[in-house]
Amino acid sequence: MSISRGVPKRRSSSMTSRARLARWALSGPPLAFLAVFFLIPTLIMGLASFGWPGQEGGLSPLWYHDAAGWHFDLTLGNYRDIFTLKLFLALYLRSLGYALATTVCCLVGAYPLALVIARARARYRNLLLLLVIVPFWSNFLIRIYAWMIILGPQAALSRGVNAVLGLFGFGPTSLLFSPFAVLMGLVYVSLPFMILPLYANLEKHDPALLEAARDLGASAWACFWRVTFPLAVPGVIAGATLVFIPALGAFAVPDILGGTRGIMIGNVIEMEFLQARDWPFGAALSIMLTFLALGATGLAAWAARRGVKAYG
Amino acid sequence: MAKRGKAALYAAALAAYAFLYVPLVIVVLFSFSASRLGTQWAGFTLGWYVMLLHDADMLHAAWNSLVIALAASLAAIVFGTLAALATHKYRLRFLPVLVLAPLSTPDILQGVSLLVFFVLLNVSLGLRSIMLAHTSFCIAYVAIVVSSRLAGMDPSLVEAARDLGASPWKGFWLVTLPLLVPGILAGGLLAFTMSIDDFVITFFTAGAGTSTLPLRIYTMIKVAVTPEVNAVSTLLMALTLVLVISISRLAPQALKGMG
Amino acid sequence: MARRLAMVVAAGLVAFLVAGLVRANGVLHLYNWNNYIAPQTLARFETVCRCRVAYDTYGSNEELLARLAAGATGYDILVPTGNAVQSLIRAGRLLPLDKRKLPNLANIDPTYLNGFYDPGNVYSVPYAYTITLLGYNVEKMRELGIPTDTWAALFDPRYLKRLRGRVTVLDDPRELLAAALKYLGYSANDTDPSHWQRAAEVIINAKPYWAAFNNTSYIRLMASGDVWLAQGYSNDFFQAGREAERAGEPFTIAFNVPKEGAVLAVDNMVVPKGAPRPDLAYQFIDFMLEGRNASELTNLIGSGNPNRAALPFIRPAIAANRAIFPDHAVLGRLEELHELDRGQRRFLNRLWLEIKLH
Numbered sequence: 001m002s003i004s005r006g007v008p009k010r011r012s013s014s015m016t017s018r019a020r021l022a023r024w025a026l027s028g029p030p031l032a033f034l035a036v037f038f039l040i041p042t043l044i045m046g047l048a049s050f051g052w053p054g055q056e057g058g059l060s061p062l063w064y065h066d067a068a069g070w071h072f073d074l075t076l077g078n079y080r081d082i083f084t085l086k087l088f089l090a091l092y093l094r095s096l097g098y099a100l101a102t103t104v105c106c107l108v109g110a111y112p113l114a115l116v117i118a119r120a121r122a123r124y125r126n127l128l129l130l131l132v133i134v135p136f137w138s139n140f141l142i143r144i145y146a147w148m149i150i151l152g153p154q155a156a157l158s159r160g161v162n163a164v165l166g167l168f169g170f171g172p173t174s175l176l177f178s179p180f181a182v183l184m185g186l187v188y189v190s191l192p193f194m195i196l197p198l199y200a201n202l203e204k205h206d207p208a209l210l211e212a213a214r215d216l217g218a219s220a221w222a223c224f225w226r227v228t229f230p231l232a233v234p235g236v237i238a239g240a241t242l243v244f245i246p247a248l249g250a251f252a253v254p255d256i257l258g259g260t261r262g263i264m265i266g267n268v269i270e271m272e273f274l275q276a277r278d279w280p281f282g283a284a285l286s287i288m289l290t291f292l293a294l295g296a297t298g299l300a301a302w303a304a305r306r307g308v309k310a311y312g
Numbered sequence: 313m314a315k316r317g318k319a320a321l322y323a324a325a326l327a328a329y330a331f332l333y334v335p336l337v338i339v340v341l342f343s344f345s346a347s348r349l350g351t352q353w354a355g356f357t358l359g360w361y362v363m364l365l366h367d368a369d370m371l372h373a374a375w376n377s378l379v380i381a382l383a384a385s386l387a388a389i390v391f392g393t394l395a396a397l398a399t400h401k402y403r404l405r406f407l408p409v410l411v412l413a414p415l416s417t418p419d420i421l422q423g424v425s426l427l428v429f430f431v432l433l434n435v436s437l438g439l440r441s442i443m444l445a446h447t448s449f450c451i452a453y454v455a456i457v458v459s460s461r462l463a464g465m466d467p468s469l470v471e472a473a474r475d476l477g478a479s480p481w482k483g484f485w486l487v488t489l490p491l492l493v494p495g496i497l498a499g500g501l502l503a504f505t506m507s508i509d510d511f512v513i514t515f516f517t518a519g520a521g522t523s524t525l526p527l528r529i530y531t532m533i534k535v536a537v538t539p540e541v542n543a544v545s546t547l548l549m550a551l552t553l554v555l556v557i558s559i560s561r562l563a564p565q566a567l568k569g570m571g
Numbered sequence: 572m573a574r575r576l577a578m579v580v581a582a583g584l585v586a587f588l589v590a591g592l593v594r595a596n597g598v599l600h601l602y603n604w605n606n607y608i609a610p611q612t613l614a615r616f617e618t619v620c621r622c623r624v625a626y627d628t629y630g631s632n633e634e635l636l637a638r639l640a641a642g643a644t645g646y647d648i649l650v651p652t653g654n655a656v657q658s659l660i661r662a663g664r665l666l667p668l669d670k671r672k673l674p675n676l677a678n679i680d681p682t683y684l685n686g687f688y689d690p691g692n693v694y695s696v697p698y699a700y701t702i703t704l705l706g707y708n709v710e711k712m713r714e715l716g717i718p719t720d721t722w723a724a725l726f727d728p729r730y731l732k733r734l735r736g737r738v739t740v741l742d743d744p745r746e747l748l749a750a751a752l753k754y755l756g757y758s759a760n761d762t763d764p765s766h767w768q769r770a771a772e773v774i775i776n777a778k779p780y781w782a783a784f785n786n787t788s789y790i791r792l793m794a795s796g797d798v799w800l801a802q803g804y805s806n807d808f809f810q811a812g813r814e815a816e817r818a819g820e821p822f823t824i825a826f827n828v829p830k831e832g833a834v835l836a837v838d839n840m841v842v843p844k845g846a847p848r849p850d851l852a853y854q855f856i857d858f859m860l861e862g863r864n865a866s867e868l869t870n871l872i873g874s875g876n877p878n879r880a881a882l883p884f885i886r887p888a889i890a891a892n893r894a895i896f897p898d899h900a901v902l903g904r905l906e907e908l909h910e911l912d913r914g915q916r917r918f919l920n921r922l923w924l925e926i927k928l929h
Contacts, residue, residue: 293416431642520645521625
């Protein structure tokens with residue numbers, strides 16, 4: 001969330017019981033729902049990340065009781081492995097790189113479209129917005145498979161690229177099963193998640209501000225950097241959050257489009273839970289990923305807010 | 313803006329649309345292709361749609377997907393909007409993190425942990441358990457979009473309403489909420505989209521005999537993608553579109569705020 | 572358009588509901604691989620048992636085991652591969668079968684009974700089998716002069732140089748490692764870490780020439796001519812070949828058991844503890860053991876069939892294919908994978924990551 005703390009409450013020190021009631025009425029239901037259906041289950045797995053895998057998969061009991069009393073069978077080994085084996089650090093870094101690149105590409109690709117929709121005549125906006133999301137109501141995997149066809153060696157795109165490369169004396173290259181294909185797939189599945197929040201933000205901007213800036217002699221570029229973009233920052237943060245975090249944990253796209261080198265931390269977590277049936281290690285990897293995602297998002301939101309303040 | 317700048321803007325927007333639609337065109341096109349493998353065009357046929365209509369399991373799965381996505385996105389709209397309002401209005405530290413956390417937790421961890429949790433509590437697995445699971449990851453999408461909408465909202469509007477003697481509740485109902493509608497709808501659409509496409513969490517929280525479309529498609533793809541999968545995707549997309557359009561016809565008010 | 576769509580969907584739903592009403596004898600919950608029972612077989616069983624079959628699907632043994640390990644229940648029949656049966660038995664998740672209720676069990680070829688995973692078939696009944704082998708584009712391999720009866724085609728850079736980017740292998744550490752172990756002359760079930768390390772080196776050396784690790788789309792990629800050589804399952808290659816033929820492609824697809832040997836995977840019907848309808852489960856197992864019912868899957872997807880009574884119903888071209896129905900000589904070169912213990916699984920997973928990151 002863009003963690004936008006509103007204006008500090010004027011009467012917060014002397015909060016009436018009614019105000020307190022209102023506060024709980026607003027925050028109580030989501031808090032309760034997420035506590036039950038997200039926090040508790042996740043804490044169970046968090047505990048599991050200090051355990052050993054069961055012989056047939058799952059989890060070996062964390063504690064047991066016998067004549068000699070209670071025994072705990074816990075270990076820090078899962079986390080130690082993550083930090084000491086270069087393998088996993090490399091994977092986190094690689095995923096971070098992909099997620100950042102995806103976010104930047106999405107921002108660049110989504111901004112003009114969101115702006116055009118926000119500036120369109122009111123009665124077309126619904127339609128234009130709907131057009132963004134419609135492709136996403138067909139199935140995810142099917143769309144990724146469509147990219148396989150588009151990027152495949154028989155397709156026009158690959159032939160075109162290779163013809164151009166050939167002119168410069170480079171050998172044929174494969175678009176499919178490459179880091180390029182992974183990035184493109186990630187941008188493709190994430191783009192609407194940048195467009196929609198950006199639009200929701202840009203739509204409420206007052207065009208009068210821009211006109212005022214232009215009347216004062218600002219260039220189009222200056223208008224953008226000084227007026228439009230700072231105002232859009234909450235939308236950018238929202239969109240970046242919705243793109244960056246899921247991209248960080250992606251596994252289907254690298255799996256299908258990445259070929260022999262397409263592997264991200266999401267694939268490893270998938271493998272731990274399925275192929276290795278190693279819940280404790282999978283849980284430890286997942287929890288590190290969650291902290292990484294939350295940390296990076298918090299950092300970005302903080303930096304963006306400071307940036308905006310510096311302008312203002 | 314200068315004319316050239318404007319042209320460039322429209323070109324970029326058009327390119328973004330094209331990027332979104334090229335794979336879709338392929339999906340739809342191959343649902344009418346006579347070739348079983350969907351790698352090259354082999355003549356027009358409606359055969360896959362006919363086959364689909366006789367595939368009661370597939371239709372039932374598609375229906376399940378729709379019902380789950382509708383229920384989960386509606387619940388997420390309620391919880392997510394509340395969370396965004398609470399976070400905006402009060403200095404909360406825990407709630408914003410809790411709302412974001414499901415988004416940043418790997419799907420498979422959520423799926424496994426929810427299954428373990430449901431089994432511990434003896435909750436029977438089925439449509440209901442999938443809906444609960446989907447709601448928990450959909451809330452974030454609504455909350456984030458609504459928050460960003462709230463972030464730059466002009467507080468003077470609400471204050472004006474208050475000055476005119478409106479109660480806080482009335483001020484919210486008449487001023488804040490209508491202004492939030494575009495954000496709520498955009499967030500709700502994202503939530504719907506996430507739910508209808510979810511595979512991993514559904515895989516773990518679905519009960520015996522409760523299948524959704526992504527579950528069926530996933531295992532079908534493991535063997536070979538026949539254009540029947542393209543046909544069912546196309547159909548689901550069309551159905552969703554019809555649904556959204558008829559909602560907007562039946563309740564034009566609901567969508568007014570968007571435009 | 573919208574109205575027609577709505578009607579079409581409504582018609583489908585009505586048909587579905589009506590079908591449900593007719594079948595008064597309850598529901599059998601079958602959890603099976605996708606496309607792993609012929610539609611006509613399923614329909615016939617629904618008529619015989621006057622029940623409905625809820626057919627849920629999984630894509631790998633790991634998915635099945637992961638769900639069961641987390642506590643999922645409600646299924647009457649599962650169809651896991653031998654090593655997964657072994658794991659399920661060790662975890663105490665299966666019901667012992669009452670053989671008196673399965674008279675058709677006599678139809679099963681004794682070769683496929685008494686598997687290492689379930690001596691005496693206390694819990695499991697063989698359903699079908701596949702072999703993990705080499706599939707290839709016959710014309711291309713001939714043109715390039717590459718032998719097709721050895722794993723060397725997949726692992727030896729000498730051959731791979733000519734196949735760069737046209738090869739896929741399974742995205743499954745166990746299967747790929749088994750192939751590399753076989754290539755090196757070890758058993759597929761060898762668990763000596765130094766042998767695994769050698770196999771990993773073989774894989775890493777060959778990897779630059781491969782297009783992808785792929786379980787899902789090599790059927791398509793081979794049938795479209797994009798991939799010329801793949802490690803995969805016999806029934807998948809059977810389907811790829813049929814697809815290429817139907818599409819009128821100018822090439823043919825064949826598959827061979829390499830001379831070094833390969834992995835045999837026998838899938839079995841088992842009943843999990845807590846099955847809601849064990850009675851229907853018995854009825855289903857015995858029904859599937861009838862020759863004609865068993866034959867239909869083989870005719871559909873080219874799977875191996877352990878049922879002797881099914882042979883007369885199987886299309887001769889399939890029955891004669893030694894890579895689908897191995898004779899004694901071929902059988903001697905096949906091995907079934909044993910389940911690893913948790914330490915080995917962890918070690919293998921990390922080795923696999925190193926391979927993938929390399």
